[in-house]
Amino acid sequence: MIFQIKAKVFENIRVAQEYYKIILFCPAIAESAKPGQFVNIKVSDTIEPFLRRPFSIHQAGNQYPETKNRIEILYAAVGIGTQLLAQKKPGEFLDIIGPLGNGFNYMDSKQKATRQILVAGGMGVAPLLFFAKRYPLNGMILIGTKTKNQILCEKDFEKLGLDVKIATDDGSRGFKGRVTELLKNVLRTTQYARRTMIYACGPHPMLQEISRISKKYNIQAQISLEEHMCCGVGACLGCVIETKQGYKRVCKEGPIFNAQEIIWGKNTL
Amino acid sequence: MKPNFCVNIDKLRLKNPVIVASGTFGYAEEFKDIVDLKKLGGIVSKTITLNPRKGNPPPRTCETPAGMLNSIGLENPGVKVFLKEKLPVLKKIGVPIIVSIASESGPEEFVSLAKQLDKIACIAAIELNISCPNVSRLAGVPVSRCADKLISQDADSTYALVNAVRKVTKKTLITKLSPNITDITEIASAAQTAGSNAVSLINTIAAMSIDIEKKSFKIASGVAGLSGPAIKPIAVRMVWEVYQKIKIPIIGMGGIMNTADAIEFFLAGSSAIAIGTANFINPGINVEIIDGIKKYMIKNKIKGLKNLTGGLII
Ligand SMILES: Cc1cc2nc3c(=O)[nH]c(=O)nc-3n(C[C@H](O)[C@H](O)[C@H](O)COP(=O)(O)OP(=O)(O)OC[C@H]3O[C@@H](n4cnc5c(N)ncnc54)[C@H](O)[C@@H]3O)c2cc1C
Ligand SMILES: Cc1cc2nc3c(=O)[nH]c(=O)nc-3n(C[C@H](O)[C@H](O)[C@H](O)COP(=O)(O)O)c2cc1C
Ligand code: FES
Numbered sequence: 001m002i003f004q005i006k007a008k009v010f011e012n013i014r015v016a017q018e019y020y021k022i023i024l025f026c027p028a029i030a031e032s033a034k035p036g037q038f039v040n041i042k043v044s045d046t047i048e049p050f051l052r053r054p055f056s057i058h059q060a061g062n063q064y065p066e067t068k069n070r071i072e073i074l075y076a077a078v079g080i081g082t083q084l085l086a087q088k089k090p091g092e093f094l095d096i097i098g099p100l101g102n103g104f105n106y107m108d109s110k111q112k113a114t115r116q117i118l119v120a121g122g123m124g125v126a127p128l129l130f131f132a133k134r135y136p137l138n139g140m141i142l143i144g145t146k147t148k149n150q151i152l153c154e155k156d157f158e159k160l161g162l163d164v165k166i167a168t169d170d171g172s173r174g175f176k177g178r179v180t181e182l183l184k185n186v187l188r189t190t191q192y193a194r195r196t197m198i199y200a201c202g203p204h205p206m207l208q209e210i211s212r213i214s215k216k217y218n219i220q221a222q223i224s225l226e227e228h229m230c231c232g233v234g235a236c237l238g239c240v241i242e243t244k245q246g247y248k249r250v251c252k253e254g255p256i257f258n259a260q261e262i263i264w265g266k267n268t269l
Numbered sequence: 270m271k272p273n274f275c276v277n278i279d280k281l282r283l284k285n286p287v288i289v290a291s292g293t294f295g296y297a298e299e300f301k302d303i304v305d306l307k308k309l310g311g312i313v314s315k316t317i318t319l320n321p322r323k324g325n326p327p328p329r330t331c332e333t334p335a336g337m338l339n340s341i342g343l344e345n346p347g348v349k350v351f352l353k354e355k356l357p358v359l360k361k362i363g364v365p366i367i368v369s370i371a372s373e374s375g376p377e378e379f380v381s382l383a384k385q386l387d388k389i390a391c392i393a394a395i396e397l398n399i400s401c402p403n404v405s406r407l408a409g410v411p412v413s414r415c416a417d418k419l420i421s422q423d424a425d426s427t428y429a430l431v432n433a434v435r436k437v438t439k440k441t442l443i444t445k446l447s448p449n450i451t452d453i454t455e456i457a458s459a460a461q462t463a464g465s466n467a468v469s470l471i472n473t474i475a476a477m478s479i480d481i482e483k484k485s486f487k488i489a490s491g492v493a494g495l496s497g498p499a500i501k502p503i504a505v506r507m508v509w510e511v512y513q514k515i516k517i518p519i520i521g522m523g524g525i526m527n528t529a530d531a532i533e534f535f536l537a538g539s540s541a542i543a544i545g546t547a548n549f550i551n552p553g554i555n556v557e558i559i560d561g562i563k564k565y566m567i568k569n570k571i572k573g574l575k576n577l578t579g580g581l582i583i
Contacts, residue, residue: 001302002302002303003302003303004303004552004553042550042551047335047497047498047526047550048334048335049332050332050333050334050335050336050337050497050498050550051332051337051549051550052549052550095551097303097552227327227328228328228329228330228331228332229330230330230337230339230546230549231293231295231299231548231549231552232549233295233299233300233303233552234295234299235293235294235295235299235300235548235549236292236293236295236330236339236341236549237292237295237315237324237329237341237344238329238330238339238341239327239329239330240324240327240329240344241327242326242327246323247323247324247327247344252299265326
């Protein structure tokens with residue numbers, strides 16, 4: 001079931017650099033949302049900016065008292081829409097549609113794997129924290145950013161008992177280099193190369209590299225993709241991505257795809 | 270006072286004058302959770318072709334000032350799957366279903382499609398999409414690389430096509446016109462003469478956006494169709510011009526976002542209106558506009574839609 005709701009803003013705070021967290025009151029969505037799903041938000045009351053903006057659900061649901069009846073979005077203020085979102089004050093309302101999309105498949109993980117590696121590039125931690133909170137995991141999370149100030153949710157993952165490993169491009173924390181290099185190290189040097197399911201969210205080049213790595217090690221990876229969206233509900237066919245079975249809608253058949261299904265082309269984000 | 274809210278377009282009976290535009294509402298089921306579909310005046314399906322069509326490569330959409338570009342390229346499952354999987358769902362909603370059709374090959378495909386649809390009772394009308402800017406007459410070739418003319422850019426081709434389809438079906442025929450033309454009234458007249466029961470206008474306006482960092486098109490196919498409020502004044506002008514020229518009803522569309530926009534289209538000469546891109550921004554907008562038009566008519570003591578259509582005072 002999808003809902004269109006005028007959700008009240010509880011809190012909207014800066015968490016680091018250009019990263020923000022907004023907490024919205026919307027019981028219907030909070031109750032039914034699955035990790036990996038997203039909401040499509042109208043960030044203004046006018047026609048500018050024109051389209052809604054899609055965001056992964058970062059935390060939701062009644063499992064924890066702090067998210068009861070609420071959903072949280074973790075976002076980066078990168079353009080006109082997200083900058084407007086950053087200005088929303090508690091008490092204001094936002095028109096949101098959700099929960100949308102398919103969500104991560106945890107059962108698959110239980111049947112085919114005994115361990116999970118979560119891989120987040122920058123904002124990619126957003127849906128992965130929800131996932132880690134919802135399901136019992138046996139594994140680790142690799143978080144990659146440009147520099148140490150951009151590392152998000154490290155403590156949250158630690159609290160859940162996950163082994164957290166950091167990679168920064170500039171080496172200011174943890175492994176110096178790409179998070180995908182760190183992933184290769186882990187697969188090379190630990191027992192993680194077998195019966196493991198990768199769950200990944202981040203920029204497309206990172207996800208493409210994860211597809212390559214997962215193929216090489218013959219392990220499965222579920223990845224969260226992004227594409228420009230309009231309706232968010234599967235009607236406009238505007239958000240397709242090329243897969244081995246033809247075009248699929250990121251908003252409907254996705255945003256979570258099996259890494260091996262994707263045909264990586266030059267036109268993806 | 271209870272204004273008369275029905276519109277009759279040939280055999281097509283709409284309980285209210287607000288329909289959803291082709292390609293912006295999928296096959297309706299996508300919106301079932303958030304829109305009270307029964308309240309709609311009518312539903313126009315995504316345009317279908319004889320064979321399944323893959324559509325254009327991504328990215329297919331981008332935002333522009335007060336609007337958006339799209340180049341979907343008429344992705345659809347083909348008429349067979351449409352009839353088997355989509356139509357039964359549409360039928361259950363209980364509002365008139367208008368099936369939009371297009372051709373990848375030539376006029377014969379329109380004729381063949383119309384023949385198939387003619388036999389199906391639950392199809393209330395057929396819309397001839399001879400105006401999609403995102404396909405050329407050569408299947409699969411993006412317009413950017415093939416400056417082929419659309420049927421609705423030529424009065425003789427329009428006449429020939431509508432005439433050919435008219436011969437094989439008694440269903441209500443609506444011809445959808447392109448704004449990418451100097452004089453839209455010539456095409457509207459040709460459609461009328463050939464036996465079209467109504468025209469709908471406008472389809473999207475051919476347009477382009479460039480990513481200055483990548484120095485590339487924002488939409489993979491280059492040229493795409495502009496829709497949304499940015500095109501509304503052009504659409505209103507075209508409805509008004511066509512209204513002066515022809516007798517068959519006009520279904521007006523192009524950037525309608527609210528009741529006031531809708532009323533403009535009626536005053537300019539529309540008998541009914543279609544909501545397109547606004548469905549993406551606020552799926553509930555259809556129902557709001559239906560109520561809004563009613564309120565406007567009551568407030569202005571307008572007895573029936575007939576009295577609103579073309580009510581512009583010059
Ligand atoms: C399923 C999904 C989940 C997402 N989850 C998150 C999240 O949890 N946190 C977060 O910060 N961001 C997330 N994004 C990306 C987010 O939607 C964009 O950053 C946002 O739309 C940018 O809007 P803007 O107006 O600030 O940027 P602008 O660049 O001004 O936007 C212009 C247009 O491009 C679109 N656009 C720009 N970047 C993206 C992008 N990466 N993906 C899709 N559309 C884009 C916008 O929606 C808008 O239509 C997600 C995207 C998708 C598709
Ligand atoms: C994403 C998208 C897909 C569309 N697909 C079709 C289509 O398949 N057939 C068609 O006749 N018109 C199609 N249109 C055009 C609309 O039906 C409508 O004519 C146009 O968008 C102008 O109205 P609007 O500004 O209210 O959207 C499409 C428009 C959009 C935005
Ligand atoms: S955004 Fe419309 S189909 Fe995905």
